[in-house]
Amino acid sequence: MKPSHHQHYAIKDTTRSPQAHWLAHLLSGNYKLPGLEGKRGALFANAVLEKYIEEEEKYDNFELTSGSNRSLRTLSSGEQKKALLSYLLQQNPDFIVLNNPYETLDKASVSELKQQLIALSKDMPIVLIFNRQDDVLPVITHIITFEKAELRAVVPIEDYTFQKSAFVFDKDIPSAITTYTNIPEVLVELKNVNVTYEDRSILKDINWTIKKKEFWHLIGPNGSGKTTLLSMIYGNNSKAYGQDLYLFGKKKGSGESVWDIKQKIGYISPAMLELFKRSYTIEHMILSGFFDSIGLYQTPSTAQIHTAAQWIDVLNLSKEKNTSFLKVSPAVQRLILIARAMIKHPPLLILDEPLINVDDDGRALISALINKIANESETSILFVAHRDEANINPDFIYELHPSPQGSVGIQK
Structure with missing residues (x-):
C-alpha cells in the first residue's frame, strides 16, 4: 500500500475530551492541526445518521437514499453507514471526522468499513474519535490528547502509550434475599422455532436450551434475528x-402473564438508558431493582437497603451512592444497571449489548462484573453482542447464521 501524504489523527472518546467544546471548531478548520487548518470537515456519526432518519420520517426527505426507493430505516446498520459515507463524500469535504464509526456494526461490516476508510485515507485526512484501541486504523499518524476539555498535545502514534486496565472486583456478590420457587432445571427451551415477518423468513428451526447456572453468548451479524429471539x-x-417455546417450564402463551415472566428475568439494554431521564441517585437506582420500577416509589425494607449497600460496595461506589446516576460515566451506568437487574438474583439475566459505546477500560470493568456474576451466583446469563468480546468467558456460544430461509442456530 502506497503511504498516504496526509496526517491522520485519533482522539480517545472520554469525559476528558467532551466533543461539545471542540468538535464544531475542528469541523470548521479553527484548530491549528497540519492539513486541517482553515479546511472544512464532514462528520460521520450515529447522531448524524439519526438526524437523516428523522428527516425522512417527518418530511419524506430521502436525501441519503435517493434513487434506491428505500428508506434508511429499512436498511441494515452496515448499509445505513455506507449510504451516509457515500453522501458525505459527495459534498467534497477537505477532511472527514469519524465518530466511533463501528458502533452497532457486526464483524464483517467492521472489516469492510475499515478497508473503505483505509482507501479513503489516501485522498483526504481522517480524524478518528475512538472508544477502543482495536478500532484505531493502521493509517493513523498522531493521537490528540486533552486536558480539562482543551486540546493539550498532538503526539506521534509511535510515542503514545495506550493504557490497559487491570481492574479486579475484590468483594463478594451479596447473597440473595429474594426467593423464587418452582424454578425448573431448564429455564428456556425452543424447539424448531420459525419466525417470518410478512414475506421475510427471520429464524428457521431454532433449537436451543438454556439451563440453570449456564453462561451463554448469543452472537450473529446485524439482521440475523438476535433481537427477535430476545423479544420472544x-x-x-x-x-x-x-410455537414450541417454554419459559421456566411453561409453554409461552399458556396463561402466564408477561409480568410473571419478567419477574424471573433481569434485563439490561442500551435502550434502557432512555428510561432513566430523571435524577435518581445510584442507591435509588439499585434499590429500584427490587420493585422493577423506574424510580423508587415504595419504601424499601432494612434488608433491601443493606443488600443495595453491599452491591454498591462491590462496585466500589460507596462514596458516590448519593450521586446522580446521570452524572456518572456510561461504563459505570452499565455497572449500576447490571447490579439493579441482579439484586433479586433472578434465575435468568439477559444482557443485551452491554458493552456498546464504552471504551476499553469500561469494557474491562463491565466484563469483569459479568464474569464475577457467572462465577459467584446461581443465575444463568444470556449475553448478547455483535462482536467477539475477548474479556467475556461464556460456557457456550449460540451463533445465528443468516440464510435466505431464515437464520439457523449453531451451538458451540
Whole structure:
C-alpha cells in the first residue's frame, strides 16, 4: 500500500475530551492541526445518521437514499453507514471526522468499513474519535490528547502509550434475599422455532436450551434475528405464541402473564438508558431493582437497603451512592444497571449489548462484573453482542447464521 501524504489523527472518546467544546471548531478548520487548518470537515456519526432518519420520517426527505426507493430505516446498520459515507463524500469535504464509526456494526461490516476508510485515507485526512484501541486504523499518524476539555498535545502514534486496565472486583456478590420457587432445571427451551415477518423468513428451526447456572453468548451479524429471539423470550412478541417455546417450564402463551415472566428475568439494554431521564441517585437506582420500577416509589425494607449497600460496595461506589446516576460515566451506568437487574438474583439475566459505546477500560470493568456474576451466583446469563468480546468467558456460544430461509442456530 502506497503511504498516504496526509496526517491522520485519533482522539480517545472520554469525559476528558467532551466533543461539545471542540468538535464544531475542528469541523470548521479553527484548530491549528497540519492539513486541517482553515479546511472544512464532514462528520460521520450515529447522531448524524439519526438526524437523516428523522428527516425522512417527518418530511419524506430521502436525501441519503435517493434513487434506491428505500428508506434508511429499512436498511441494515452496515448499509445505513455506507449510504451516509457515500453522501458525505459527495459534498467534497477537505477532511472527514469519524465518530466511533463501528458502533452497532457486526464483524464483517467492521472489516469492510475499515478497508473503505483505509482507501479513503489516501485522498483526504481522517480524524478518528475512538472508544477502543482495536478500532484505531493502521493509517493513523498522531493521537490528540486533552486536558480539562482543551486540546493539550498532538503526539506521534509511535510515542503514545495506550493504557490497559487491570481492574479486579475484590468483594463478594451479596447473597440473595429474594426467593423464587418452582424454578425448573431448564429455564428456556425452543424447539424448531420459525419466525417470518410478512414475506421475510427471520429464524428457521431454532433449537436451543438454556439451563440453570449456564453462561451463554448469543452472537450473529446485524439482521440475523438476535433481537427477535430476545423479544420472544423476554418481551411480548406475538410470534412466540403457538410455537414450541417454554419459559421456566411453561409453554409461552399458556396463561402466564408477561409480568410473571419478567419477574424471573433481569434485563439490561442500551435502550434502557432512555428510561432513566430523571435524577435518581445510584442507591435509588439499585434499590429500584427490587420493585422493577423506574424510580423508587415504595419504601424499601432494612434488608433491601443493606443488600443495595453491599452491591454498591462491590462496585466500589460507596462514596458516590448519593450521586446522580446521570452524572456518572456510561461504563459505570452499565455497572449500576447490571447490579439493579441482579439484586433479586433472578434465575435468568439477559444482557443485551452491554458493552456498546464504552471504551476499553469500561469494557474491562463491565466484563469483569459479568464474569464475577457467572462465577459467584446461581443465575444463568444470556449475553448478547455483535462482536467477539475477548474479556467475556461464556460456557457456550449460540451463533445465528443468516440464510435466505431464515437464520439457523449453531451451538458451540
